[in-house]
Amino acid sequence: MSSGNSEKNHGPLKDLTVIEMGSLIAGPFCGQILGDFGATVIKIEDPKAGDPMRQWGRSLPQGLSPWWPVIGRNKLSVTLDLRTPEGQDIARRLIGGADVLVENFRPGAMEKWGLGYEALSKLNPGLVMARVSGFGQTGPYAQRAGYALIGEAMGGLRHITGEPDRPPARAGISIGDSLAGLHAALGTMMALHSRHNTGRGQVVDAAIYESVLSVMENLITEYGLTGYVRERSGAILPGIAPSNAYPTLSGDRVVIGANQETLWRRLTVAMGRPELAQDPRFSGHAARGANQIELDEIISAWTGTLTVEQLLAAMDEHGIAAGRVYRAPDMLDDPQFVAREAIVERPHPVFGSVKMQNAFPKLSETPGAVRWPGPTLGEHTDAVLAERAGVSEDQLKDLRARGIV
Incomplete structure (x- = not known):
């Protein structure tokens, strides 16, 4: 055999x-x-x-x-x-x-x-x-x-x-x-x-x-405790921000996850806007979740001025989780793979x-x-x-x- x-x-x-x-x-x-x-x-x-x-x-x-x-x-x-x-x-x-x-x-x-x-x-x-x-x-x-x-x-x-x-x-x-x-x-x-x-x-x-x-994580428990029925939310998780696929100058999107407090502060520094960390709209997990759409618009305006390579380099420099949205050819060429x-x-x-x-x-x-x-x-x-x-x-x-x- x-x-x-x-x-x-x-x-x-x-x-x-x-x-x-x-x-x-x-x-x-x-x-x-x-x-x-x-x-x-x-x-x-x-x-x-x-x-x-x-x-x-x-x-x-x-x-x-x-x-x-x-x-x-x-x-x-x-x-x-x-x-x-x-x-x-x-x-x-x-x-x-x-x-x-x-x-x-x-x-x-x-x-x-x-x-x-x-x-x-x-x-x-x-x-x-x-x-x-x-x-x-x-x-x-x-x-x-x-x-x-x-x-x-x-x-x-x-x-x-x-x-x-x-x-x-x-x-x-x-x-x-x-x-x-x-x-x-x-x-x-x-x-x-x-x-x-x-x-x-x-x-x-x-x-x-x-x-x-x-x-399905807490889908049942959340409904049982609060009556909230989770709905479709596209590329985001409601209340978890910033965490999305953001546009770039190159046209490709980059996924960034910076919803933890320390990561959010690092992202504001990478953006050259450290004052956002103290902005009441975005200070704390709950506040960022409540103002998720506005926050993503601010971040997208910044990422859209950078190429994929520039954005990923900035995220790596500041220790922020980020990555391109891969297709099969990208996987074959990636040094980590x-x-x-x-x-x-x-x-x-x-x-x-x-x-x-x-x-x-x-x-x-x-x-x-x-x-x-x-x-x-x-x-x-x-x-x-x-x-x-x-x-x-x-x-x-x-x-x-x-x-x-």
């Missing part, structure tokens, strides 16, 4: 075996994280088409999705029709020797196939089963179809995203899916730690809407090579790594099923002839 990359696996999870079922982003992102940090991730895909992420993307260079090399990285691809008794039997054999099972089918699908946790835990009592879905495994909405945009809307994110005079906007990525995948990976590590103490596995139930809700290898390049059988974000966070002793990009469909089927499920060469030929692998 060649990884396609000679980089040795030093990841902290290199002793774990993960079976990944499901498709698209939420469940597979959980698998990606675990694989980034060394777990052997065996991804089970439908023999006919595989994960739809193999075809998704705005552009399809050489007919292939640029999405798949990222979400499929560090994984072994095994084709298996889980809707057949033979496929289910092979899946049980693989799961019997695994530490983790990740799935994001609609609740009830795994049980219909005889692959629910109650059945699997009898086969493998230490199994941790990470289940990712729109609304969780229980409750009146459990059986509803639930994609990221629904979880983002019901979790509260959509309503506060965008300009106040326009309909709710989206983040530009499927952030709900990614948050659910992150929570599933975090929950998996918690469950594995518990297994270390008890010897027993458990279910990790990650719902997209709850994963979004978990990062280069120094920390935030973006890596790996060989690819069709593209020649692909660039993508690295494995995060960084660990000092057992770092994660992108060892290889997403594999071709079924690339590891024969090797994995022979080694881990005891399937003979003749059996593989028969299963392939019948479209089961």
